[in-house]
Amino acid sequence: MSGQANFFDQVTQYFSEAAKFTTYPQGLLEQIRVCNSVYRFDFPLRRAGGEIEVIHAWRVEHSQHKMPVKGGIRFSPDVYEEEVMALAALMTYKCAIVDVPFGGAKGGIKIDPKNYPIDELERITRRYALELTKKHFLGPGIDVPAPDYGTGEREMSWIADTYAALNPGELDALGCVTGKPVTQGGVRGRKEATGRGLYFALREACNEPDEMKRLGLPLGLDGKTIVVQGLGNVGYHAAKFCREGGAILLAIAEREGAIMNPKGLNEDEVFNHRKATGSILNFPGATNIENSAAALELQCDVLLPAALESVLTKENAPRIKAKILLEGANGPTTPEADPIFRQKGMLVIPDIYCNAGGVTVSYFEWLKNLSHVRFGRMQKRHEQANELAMLKAIEAATGRKFTELERASIARGPDEQDLVNSGLEETMIAAFHDLLKTQRETKGIPDLRIAAFVSAIHKVARSYMELGIFP
Ligand code: NAD
Numbered sequence: 216m217s218g219q220a221n222f223f224d225q226v227t228q229y230f231s232e233a234a235k236f237t238t239y240p241q242g243l244l245e246q247i248r249v250c251n252s253v254y255r256f257d258f259p260l261r262r263a264g265g266e267i268e269v270i271h272a273w274r275v276e277h278s279q280h281k282m283p284v285k286g287g288i289r290f291s292p293d294v295y296e297e298e299v300m301a302l303a304a305l306m307t308y309k310c311a312i313v314d315v316p317f318g319g320a321k322g323g324i325k326i327d328p329k330n331y332p333i334d335e336l337e338r339i340t341r342r343y344a345l346e347l348t349k350k351h352f353l354g355p356g357i358d359v360p361a362p363d364y365g366t367g368e369r370e371m372s373w374i375a376d377t378y379a380a381l382n383p384g385e386l387d388a389l390g391c392v393t394g395k396p397v398t399q400g401g402v403r404g405r406k407e408a409t410g411r412g413l414y415f416a417l418r419e420a421c422n423e424p425d426e427m428k429r430l431g432l433p434l435g436l437d438g439k440t441i442v443v444q445g446l447g448n449v450g451y452h453a454a455k456f457c458r459e460g461g462a463i464l465l466a467i468a469e470r471e472g473a474i475m476n477p478k479g480l481n482e483d484e485v486f487n488h489r490k491a492t493g494s495i496l497n498f499p500g501a502t503n504i505e506n507s508a509a510a511l512e513l514q515c516d517v518l519l520p521a522a523l524e525s526v527l528t529k530e531n532a533p534r535i536k537a538k539i540l541l542e543g544a545n546g547p548t549t550p551e552a553d554p555i556f557r558q559k560g561m562l563v564i565p566d567i568y569c570n571a572g573g574v575t576v577s578y579f580e581w582l583k584n585l586s587h588v589r590f591g592r593m594q595k596r597h598e599q600a601n602e603l604a605m606l607k608a609i610e611a612a613t614g615r616k617f618t619e620l621e622r623a624s625i626a627r628g629p630d631e632q633d634l635v636n637s638g639l640e641e642t643m644i645a646a647f648h649d650l651l652k653t654q655r656e657t658k659g660i661p662d663l664r665i666a667a668f669v670s671a672i673h674k675v676a677r678s679y680m681e682l683g684i685f686p
Pocket of ligand 1: 448
């Protein structure tokens, strides 16, 4: 990608720093660090005018210590091999941190989706899925992609459909990809899962008395000011849940510029304004910031980069004023910026933990596809009946009558969305405290990022040792 060092080397730097806090043999650490398979391929696309364009694509499987491997597919003109490798490696560590039983992978196609009509995008995506299937880089027990930057539910449907067509009768075919629309085997809550997970991570951090005291901030999310970069899937949903949780959206930055309003923005209104006018700028009541990147340097409590990697570098790090960095994007911080943030005493909530909500709910979607039943279908009515019986017993014992509204909100039985959200919440809370514990119990670990890498290395190493490959 333009103007940055090799992203995979950056991830390796973090890995090496964390590896110093473990005692595994060098060979085992090297096996965990390297990418197991890197598949680079090209295929032709006949465009509307008849000319042929060669499309460049990748799929990287970083670690096959657990199968299937899992990771998103990115459509971007800036995709390059080491970037896909780095993102695949981050997926391995991410899955380990949140106890999702997959190895890490990532895919990329070097295109700007805005330059192709839908029928061409469909052909590119289907051909990509075909090439992966031919080489055994796609399948519910092999490699399960998901959306990432520049892709969404539509592309995931095309992939699922292509794979199913190539594997007639394969019962679990829908489990070959996650992030599908609900009508195509998707799970409720997947689209917003990364953003919701970011909210849970931030809420948990803001409820940590020692951390908030250290930062000089009041306890809780309520009233904390947030600057969000990128109003795509991750940024939009994270902004929504944080605002609904009491935070103030101070500024939102997009490609064309940024806007700020100290009274708070509403992400939905901003999204609609951008859709209607083609730009985030000139939003009623807000101040324009023409240079989008300048928004990162605003005085705020929380900075939430949710667009691309390497936006926080040694160049702009000294000017960052946020006290908490919540990494929605993958790799938004370069290793040279991290020591500057440490020196400032910032709380960095690292990407490999806090944006793991997407892969967590993708795991739930995959489980749903393999079990062929909607979550909650078997227990909803049963639990509702139990809850109603409990309410009746309380009424009989206390003489208090519940209103219809109370009855409906207490005795409803969980549906799929409730179960997915509660599974995600539990995952994010448990992993946060696991990282905090790792940092506090291992002398010298400088921040939560290195704690997260240490925790991931332990889990992947244990897996290799249990396989009997290493002593
Ligand atoms: P997306 O394509 O939905 O959104 C990205 C947004 O960033 C777009 O609105 C785009 O216009 C904006 N953007 C691009 N360049 C920008 C710039 N220079 N300044 C400001 N805004 C800019 O992508 P997404 O799925 O939201 O992914 C965003 C990041 O989050 C990526 O790093 C991705 O790897 C990571 N991530 C995504 C998921 C997921 O579930 N989608 C999960 C984990 C991590």
